[in-house]
Amino acid sequence: MTQPSILIAFPKGRLGDELVPKLAGTPLALDAEALKSRVLRIPTATPGVAALLLKGADLPRYVAAGVASLGIVGSDTLDELDMDLLELADLGFGACRLSLCARSGVTLESLRAKPHLRLATKFPKATEAWLTREGLTAELVPLSSSAELAPLLGLADAIVDLVQTGGTLKAHGLVETTVLGHSSARLVAARGAYLSEPGRIRPLAEALIASLRHS
């Protein structure tokens, strides 16, 4: 029986937009024609290795279950999901801050003073950890997108969200009041695939690290 092909999970969205050009010209470059189509399984320049394009929040599950042997995902997503997978390298790109952001003029002190603080976020786990460190309590408003609208429309007093350049915040009249943590792209691997087939998986992992760290 021939060995099944190796699947690598790549993120769609912001991180994917940074990743795809970095892979160009490497053994794991994505097939340009397939990228233009709507297919989500893309051949790479290495025979027997294909890429899956997945939403960041779904990606770790594919890797933890062993469907994809390797993947690239933001450390913010990894920390939120806490799945059983290996995190082989910090790839350095996609760097951003996880910040508490509020309308211009609102300070951390004024948020602390609120008797009932409401925070909208896609990152409840990191937010809870920060609240615990700060000795604060808050009502968490779970959102999956467009968190910037929440303070403007009164859904929450502030948001905890990823900030890269700050352009989106500025466009909505929001400012960072404090930084909770940092995030960057991480190379992850399925525990089973990495430990039971290192001869197949490690060279690919090393090729990805070499391509992405130096691009």
Added chain:
Amino acid sequence: MPVRTPHFPDLLFDSAARLRRWEGALMGLLEAHGYRELHPSLVLREAVPDGSLRFFDGDDLVALRWDFTVSLAGLLARRFTAPPPRVSYAGAVFRRPVQPWEAVERFEVGCERIQPEGEASGEADVELARLLMAIPGVLGLKSAILHLGNAALVRRPLEAEGLTGDLADAVVAALSRRAPHRVREALGGHAAAGRLAAHAEALLSELDGPGTLNALKASPYADLLKEEREHMDRALSSLLPILPPNLELRVDLADVAGLGFYTGPTLRLWAPGAQQELAAGGRYDRLFPGLGRPWQAAGFCVRLSRLLDLAETRPDLFEQSR
């Protein structure tokens, strides 16, 4: 919150027959090597651990047997003044699943090698490794990989640096993820950050054959871990000449699974392409002293439920007749 529906496996004809056949073959192998079966009760009435399946029997809170090693240790400590040297077990354990795909009821076969305190343990460790090496053949696995590790490679440097509690847990979690950058993040400005990060890099640098042991030379704790390295070296010298065909031996210096339990050498059996280890074990010398018995122990457990799943999903990994 993740949605979990408990998975209680019903085994239909082929799987039920396979379980019966494998259980019999493995217990036969253990018996031929002097291991005698003990069968601890399915119901625990004393310690009711977290993660076990619990229920009330009248006013009494009871639990189903959740782990053979712990159940056997209680039985042995209560019923024996001198330890029987070799015991085996077979049956089901019941645990609340941590991962959504894990079953509540899990079938296992395993063995324990128990010795009075102070008796040399090297021979016992090699005996267990040799037994585990025979298991892929008994199960009809076409090929397998045996990982040798040693919990002391991480435990001793942490103890030497006085690292305990959450900080030690964070370092172990980072090593479990094989993420040296997370070790550095976890230690922040700790005085031992540089040394422990360099140690993590050394442990994670290789995952290969006997030559992997040389990676320990780059560790700042190379002298502290000299005894462990020599022990692993001796074990490899004993095992390599008798390695069965289709079994690969690898040294995994960064094996930290079960670090709170294991104290010395660890063993893990994999099949190429399997998503989970198929058998695991090691030395756990702190278990019996904690129960008031000055005994040391090591053992391993074959996870038959995972093997049954593997036989369904990857039949190509097994000889046809099995």
